[in-house]
Amino acid sequence: MASSQKIWFLTGSQNLYGEETLKQVDSQSQNVVAQLSEGLAGDVEIIWKPTLKTSDGILQAMVDASADENCIGVITWMHTFSPAKMWISGLSKLTKPLLHLHTQAGQSLPWGTIDMDFMNLNQAAHGDREYAHILSKMSIARKIVVGHPTESSVSTRISNWVSACKGWNLSQNLKLARFGDNMRYVAVTDGDKVSAQITFGMSIEQIGVNTLVDRVEQVSDSEAEKLSKEYGELYELAPELMPDGDRRESLVYGAKIEIALRDILESGGYHAFTSNFEDLGTLRQLPGLAVQRLMADGYGFAGEGDWKTAALLAIVKRMDSGSGSSFMEDYTYHMGPGKPKVLGAHMLEVCPSITDSKPKIEIHPLGIGGKEDPVRMVFTADPGAGRVVCLVDMGSRYRLISNEIDVVPPTEKLTNLPVAHAVWEPKPSLQLSAEAWMLAGGSHHTVLTKGVAEETIQDFARIAEVELVEIDEDTQRRSFEKELEWSAAYYKLRGSVQ
């Protein structure tokens, strides 16, 4: 599906320049697209469209881009002067993310040979300013990237935006299955699902847990044994879960949960799901291994009915360039000595995409929920830079919060910890990160990602028109508090935006 996704490249000009010049505009903008495509990572293609010279042409291009389900974003460039009143009706119809590339055909000026023909052809320096004026006047959200298409900073910034477009496209079409409701009395995992659909496009739907229970019961022993064999090839198995082990049946039951869950999600066209350990019906185990395997395949998930985090994980996974993303929860702290750290984990459900090591499948008691011991993959997240991100419902609006982190090795080996986990040092420090996070109302459930740039998170927030609160190396206590106050005032003035 991803390979069919396109970014449209629209070049602005006008008929005033005459046929000869406009031919040069065409070929130069085609060249810009070729140069951009070379620097673009991933599987999304940039498609050149014929130069736009009239109001009618611009309107048609914007309507077409908006209607084309394979178009996930639009890049515009005013190669020459394209009077911006011509763009008003078209821009008002555009429903896709917009990037304004401020560039020109040649990187350097040919100082010694410049004449008025050159000046008449290379006018983006003022053409783009005329266009940007109308975008600002119409309050149209867009990303502006300045520079020559061969510069790596330009391709990086455009690649980051394309990733955000992929995430936004998924968000617009996202279907989430909730097995059970939210954990009783928990505030932050709850929220307004109708507003979420208006803001993000995502459809949050409930499926009775009995649907899952029934489907698990229909899975044959041979089918589940076949998948269990696959587990043995892919992962290390605890001795009691091996084919001749005395707890093999628990692994086979875990495989049945995976087969059933995968079938429900695939046949329903779902991209994300939640479970709730309080509401498992007659399911014998809390889904652990199954959830981990499905997350590794790109499904969003969060526990305790937390549909916002589950949806966010699906979106983040779509934006991930390959270093991994997982459901996560700040679990417990190392406050010292040495640099303070967070030990993150969940009851079971951490995605193995955040390690390159071979996970081990183990079985241990859960100590909560009163069910049979669940099977789960156990591993430690690989070190590296990343971020934890959450989405909270503030009542009148959604807020994204992102905190830069360094995933680090555990200070000592966690030999007795029977769940997958990650250890990280949040920026600028555990003290200030936790203070800022809690001041912003951030959740204990997060998405931990090592494969999404902060700029992509910024681009996604701008496209979705939701608030983004960032905590990083530059965060300072007093200015952060002020930022939240100004932001609250801004959203109050802007009115109900959901």
Ligand code: MN
């Ligand atoms: Mn939890």
